[in-house]
Amino acid sequence: MEKPKKVPTISNAEWEVMKVLWSESPKTANQVVDTLKDKTSWNPRTIRTLIGRLVRKKALGFTQDQKDKRKYLYHPLVSEREMAKAETKSMLKRIYGGALNVMVANFLEEERLSKEEIDELRLILDKKKNELDG
Amino acid sequence: MEKPKKVPTISNAEWEVMKVLWSESPKTANQVVDTLKDKTSWNPRTIRTLIGRLVRKKALGFTQDQKDKRKYLYHPLVSEREMAKAETKSMLKRIYGGALNVMVANFLEEERLSKEEIDELRLILDKKKNELDG
DNA sequence: AAGTATAAACTACATATGTAATAAAACTAG
DNA sequence: CTAGTTTTATTACATATGTAGTTTATACTT
Structure with a gap:
């Protein structure tokens, strides 16, 4: 019996960020920003805000980057x-x-x-x- | 050549109100409230707020009721x-x-x-x- | 070891939405 | 005609969302 795993609801803009990480992960925030630079006109700040919200909603998780300990490596917690x-x-x-x-x-x-x-x-x-x- | 008629975007709760008027119109606010009383747990105030917002968004129009001039008769301006x-x-x-x-x-x-x-x-x-x- | 760049965290602010309360206006009953 | 009732209009307030700026902590770099 699988538990009914309640998926978080996310906004339009958040969906775009998820798509980046669904297509390939993990990625640092900067890598996500880079990927979205072409597709959108969002300020990098904005993208980081969205990533933060997705983490809060438990749609994304992260681990520490081993090269640069300041960075997080983000990955989806819910499948597309x-x-x-x-x-x-x-x-x-x-x-x-x-x-x-x-x-x-x-x-x-x-x-x-x-x-x-x-x-x-x-x-x-x-x-x-x-x-x-x- | 039909003009591209831009349909307003409406929220979830607003959809419920529209559905009532799509199924039969025109209706007074009270009639809408009555119809929704069973289906939802919304306060009549809330429903009237939603109607007002739909009017502002031009998803609903209204005419004056002839019996009671205070009342409006609402009708959809956009088809379902x-x-x-x-x-x-x-x-x-x-x-x-x-x-x-x-x-x-x-x-x-x-x-x-x-x-x-x-x-x-x-x-x-x-x-x-x-x-x-x- | 100290300074600095930078990533993440926190704060900001406007508009949308869910959910109503209050005020104003107009009808109706006495 | 005046008071009460009922409608619509205005205001309220918390959370969500789009869109960023500011602060802080700290891992790099010299």
């Missing part, structure tokens, strides 16, 4: 999958009464997916259905 | 579809790089859909695909 799932569920609940197919239907109506994307989705569904059929 | 689509897109972008199928795949992996739900989704996709095929 877990967070994505939690966020998705909460959004689906809020907006679509939790119904994934309502969401997909609504979304498809106006957004155009390519035929390939649709086929890929169908494959995903077929696979899932086979699992159910046993 | 528009808001849902905007929210969905922004969430997909933030979390899944905008890719609907990544989202569906991830979500399906751990959430169980019934066979019926899966079939319904497949129908939606088939219909969409036929449209593309022409």
Whole structure:
């Protein structure tokens, strides 16, 4: 029985920081700043603030850097999958009464997916259905 | 050429209020409060505050009640579809790089859909695909 | 060993949000 | 018409978030 591990909720900006560390970790604050320098226009101070908040929320943990003892090496404490799932569920609940197919239907109506994307989705569904059929 | 009509972003609690008025409108504040009394534990004050904020955000409009001139009759200024689509897109972008199928795949992996739900989704996709095929 | 650069910690401040209380205005009952 | 009631409008306050500046501790560097 896995414990229900409650994932922290994080803000938009915090999500960007997490993505950096999900893609590769551990990293020092400076490395995170460097990675985000291109993608965003955030002041390094801001990024450090966000890192601090993520630590407080227990979305990030850290260890001491062995080369430079002042620095921390940050790493995610929650997987991207877990967070994505939690966020998705909460959004689906809020907006679509939790119904994934309502969401997909609504979304498809106006957004155009390519035929390939649709086929890929169908494959995903077929696979899932086979699992159910046993 | 429709103008890109920018939909306001609203909070979780505000969504609940909008849902009441999307399901039936116009309604007076009191009617909204009544509808929400069962579903939530919010103080009527709170609900009126939320209505006010939604008016400020131009998500709701109102007209004067003819019976009692003090009362307003509130109605949505933005459709549920528009808001849902905007929210969905922004969430997909933030979390899944905008890719609907990544989202569906991830979500399906751990959430169980019934066979019926899966079939319904497949129908939606088939219909969409036929449209593309022409 | 002392000075300094720098990383992390703490503080700041505006706007958003959850959650209401109070004030002002207008209707209704006596 | 005046008082009480009921609506809307204004104000309040804590926490979250975006966006940084300032302080402090201390690991480097000379």
